Amino acid sequence: MSINRISIYHLETLLWIDRLGTFSAAAERLNTTQPAVSARMRELEQRLGSTLFRRDGRTMSLTPAGRKLVNDCTPLLRDMQLALLGSGGFNEASGVVRIGAGEIAAASCLPPFVAALKAEMPNVALEIEIDLTANLIQQLLTGRTDLAFAAGPIAHPALRTSPIGEVALLWLANPAVAALFERGTGEQQVPVWSLASPSPIHGRMREAIAASRIAQKSLNLCNNARMMIDIARAGGGVGIFPEPMVRAEVAAGALVELAGLPALAPVEFSVAMRVSDTEPVLTRIFDQAAGLSLTAG
Template sequence: MTVEEIEAFTAIAELGGFTDASRKLNRSQPAISRRIRELEQSLGAALFERTGRSVVLTDAGRALLPYAEAALAAIRDGERAVREAAERPGGSETLSLAIVGTLADSHLVEALRTFESRFPESSVELRTATSREVSALVRGGEATLGLRYFPDADPKLESIPLGVEKLLVVVPAAHPVTARRLPGLRAFEGERWLGFPPERGQPDSFGHLLDRRLPAMGLAGAPITRVDSLTAQKRLVQAGLGVALMPVSSVREELRIGSLRAVEVDDLDAALPVVAVRRRRGHWSRPAAAFLEVLRDHTPGVLD
């Protein structure tokens, strides 16, 4: 079992296909297929089941995946630790961050400015992703620190609370409800809601929020359309195909130009916890530790 075989295996498992994995690893598809074939031969078991153009993990593949992810993460940790040891003192160190795109707001910008002023020798690598993808990048060692919504239930990850982000009911510009603030959700009776699909194994994920809050506020049975993209949700709301519950950071520009409107609801009692995630046994670099402290200083209890 080689590192290249493990990389190919985890990339296919993450992306669901050989073509996407070959793009990610910058290798030809035949080379990726050969690595998987050799890995399956060495283990004596099929790791993937081909279903048309996509592939899914077999039972053997699911059994291998957490160990493969841990092995790659350990290798990446070792590479970082050696680089940091070789570059000190006076050399540059890299902070590898993965964040949900909507969290790249003024709080993060100020934290990055402060970090760079205190640690000018360090550089920053920043990747944006969904909450699920942020955790996957941290779990696989591709990012040292992640910022996402809701704690991750994975016992291999530590979720560090940073604050909560207020949620607003977002409606199209021409929606008949014109109030900026309402005591409850009754004005939206009969509306179709747009929300994220629930995540398996993540009972506190954003996707479960509407399922809990709508019945609690008298809208049991309200129709919900599941859309796995925040951008797509906004476009559908703009087109008048539903209303949505969204973090304020995700709609600032649309509210500014008037393509969407937001309604604050007094009794909604819904907010998104914002957390930093890191691997419990992962390499914790000096820049990552320093940035987490800076981020805590620049993150108020309620993000707005």
């Protein structure tokens, strides 16, 4: 065994392959190419004198030797990272952290959270992607993101989660459209807007619309809450909106709440990361995110 020829990047690459499941996903996470990852693993196997991967056609899995090496090296690399951070603190931490968030989190707790994070970790580059919850969870599970702020309770054995508050949903329209409802006229003609089906809020919206006096044929779908808000402001219909995203419009009187429509239960939000991620920087960011209050905004 040529242990003096084994580098940290060999072991780090092995751990990322184990966490993300494929060479290609590990290559993307490490900002390198799949051939480079394959080369590192060949070198590691040659220098250890052990076969780490079992290849069966196009699939690949760890051998018992590979699994033991992953289990043994995971705490060692974590302790090394902690030791390095202990000498310089998180102020000297570096790397890339990918954060996924839904529109509601992006419009409320995320901006001040990111600002505080950059103040503590100025050398950590952040990549932020706004998407629907279903996509965010999939990206988190496949390693395309490291942390996700998502709607709805999240239950998955591969994910560590923490609730960060609830958001109220409001029936809103601009004053002219709201006046039609006040007079009890126009409900059957005015368009109503809901988030599209990939959103966990969609089902709740559909149930509320079905229980209201609004005609089902008036229902329109959109996958962008900000666009729905702008449509309602312009008099294009009634919408069901997350309260943090419409605070300014409601305060200015551009949108008003509609009376006499079914109440809507608030939507729970959580922050999530992979259980297998034990890097101190990611753990630190998750712990800070878990202390947020999206309700307070």
